[in-house]
Amino acid sequence: MxxxxxxxxxxxxxxPQGRAVMxxxxxxxxxxVQDVRIGKSIEIELDGLSVDEADxxxxxxxxxxxxNPVIEDxxxxxxxx
Amino acid sequence: MxxxxxxxxxxxxxxPQGRAVMxxxxxxxxxxVQDVRIGKSIEIELDGLSVDEADxxxxxxxxxxxxNPVIEDxxxxxxxx
Structure with a gap:
């Protein structure tokens, strides 16, 4: 999973990175192009968990x-x- | 859109960044955690296009x-x- x-x-x-790309x-x-925002996509391979446990x-x-909950969602x- | x-x-x-996080x-x-891969998520706000044109x-x-098509999908x- x-x-x-x-x-x-x-x-x-x-x-600022998004601004530069824009x-x-x-x-x-x-x-x-009206706006660009750049974030991260983190893929984590998990072993031996149910969907609820994984979440x-x-x-x-x-x-x-x-x-970082101060600046990121x-x-x-x-x-x- | x-x-x-x-x-x-x-x-x-x-x-290497994914390895460090793992x-x-x-x-x-x-x-x-079996593996971690880190990529980018780029959100682009677009104006006045149909879905096909936007794609x-x-x-x-x-x-x-x-x-960079040599190393990225x-x-x-x-x-x-």
Whole structure:
């Protein structure tokens, strides 16, 4: 089973990396781009857990080291093999 | 409309950042973790395009600057407002 955690900056936190990518895209002619936000996608392969256990363990991993709750939000998706 | 691009390292490319996170998680008692891979999640806000146009424009953005096809794979998801 695999957990996919998407970590994004909270909406009111400035994202300079996203800004830089937005400027580059607009400069390349992609004028339809209104905003860019860049986050992390963390794929974690898990062994021997039920879906409910996996969800609760992944949440604890996020709270321990994967996410900074002051500036980041996260969501968890679980994909069964 | 929003395009969410997930960029991950190809399966046969070593991911040292993922390795480091895996060791830390295992050290913290998350022994069920078998592998960790870390990629990017890029959210792009788009204006005035149909879903088909958005898909094709996002693909061109990936090929221009967002993805390095030698070492990375990507997938595109489109979320309508």
């Amino acid at each position: 695999k957990g996919i955690i998407t970590v994004v900056l909270k909406q009111d936190i400035l994202d 400027s580059s895209l607009q400069g390349l002619g992609f004028g339809e 609760s363990r992944l949440r604890r991993m996020c709270e321990s080291i994967l996410v 996260y969501q968890i998706e679980i994909v069964e093999d | 929003k395009g969410i691009i997930t960029v991950v390292l190809k399966q046969d490319i070593l991911d 060791s830390s998680l295992q050290g913290l008692g998350f022994g069920e 094709s424009r996002l693909r061109r953005m990936c090929e221009s600057i967002l993805v 990507y997938q595109i998801e489109i979320v309508e407002d």
